[in-house]
Amino acid sequence: AQKITQTQPGMFVQEKEAVTLDCTYDTSDPSYGLFWYKQPSSGEMIFLIYQGSYDQQNATEGRYSLNFQKARKSANLVISASQLGDSAMYFCAMRAGGTSYGKLTFGQGTILTVHP
Amino acid sequence: GAGVSQTPSNKVTEKGKYVELRCDPISGHTALYWYRQSLGQGPEFLIYFQGTGAADDSGLPNDRFFAVRPEGSVSTLKIQRTERGDSAVYLCASSLKGNTEAFFGQGTRLTVV
Numbered sequence: 001a002q003k004i005t006q007t008q009p010g011m012f013v014q015e016k017e018a019v020t021l022d023c024t025y026d027t028s029d030p031s032y033g034l035f036w037y038k039q040p041s042s043g044e045m046i047f048l049i050y051q052g053s054y055d056q057q058n059a060t061e062g063r064y065s066l067n068f069q070k071a072r073k074s075a076n077l078v079i080s081a082s083q084l085g086d087s088a089m090y091f092c093a094m095r096a097g098g099t100s101y102g103k104l105t106f107g108q109g110t111i112l113t114v115h116p
Numbered sequence: 117g118a119g120v121s122q123t124p125s126n127k128v129t130e131k132g133k134y135v136e137l138r139c140d141p142i143s144g145h146t147a148l149y150w151y152r153q154s155l156g157q158g159p160e161f162l163i164y165f166q167g168t169g170a171a172d173d174s175g176l177p178n179d180r181f182f183a184v185r186p187e188g189s190v191s192t193l194k195i196q197r198t199e200r201g202d203s204a205v206y207l208c209a210s211s212l213k214g215n216t217e218a219f220f221g222q223g224t225r226l227t228v229v
Binding site: 004033035037044050102106109 | 158159160172174205211213216220222
């Protein structure tokens with residue numbers, strides 16, 4: 001079974017500062033993918049970034065980067081230069097197995113609030 | 117369509133009634149997923165289709181829940197004898213086979229009174 005743990009129910013950050021959202025995972029599968037999604041108050045889940053378990057480099061997408069520490073089983077999301085529009089719920093998720101499709105297991109989420 | 121479309125956006129039903137929730141995936145996406153999200157929680161997997169067949173239905177909570185995708189495009193999630201505990205947002209997502217990213221719809225908020 002797969003498990004995702006997000007230990008920060010809520011985080012606050014000042015506009016233009018960087019923030020790290022924590023995520024740890026547990027799986028016995030050697031091949032897996034890690035995802036971060038943003039869910040604004042509108043409810044839609046917006047894909048942010050993906051990291052494969054065999055990827056050598058940490059994933060980056062614009063202001064988002066994923067700090068992947070395989071030995072610690074952590075996949076923290078770093079948002080640089082926070083913007084007011086970054087205020088939302090953030091979910092870490094995992095897909096286990098060697099395929100690029102299949103179910104995602106989500107964590108409980110972290111509510112991020114960006115202050116002006 | 118441009119994105120995953122779910123209808124209705126809101127549904128209020130009485131306990132014991134039958135409901136159908138519809139998902140229209142992105143055109144050409146072969147994989148379709150249903151998730152359920154309770155307030156303050158992360159989405160929980162229900163069922164996954166690859167084409168017309170259910171590739172993984174391990175998340176369906178009991179036999180009151182059923183989903184179909186007869187032509188490999190639109191999917192319907194069916195809930196019989198609804199209970200108050202079924203109240204949640206039901207999310208649908210689709211992806212192109214071989215791609216990692218799944219695109220989500222806005223969800224259907226189901227309230228059982």
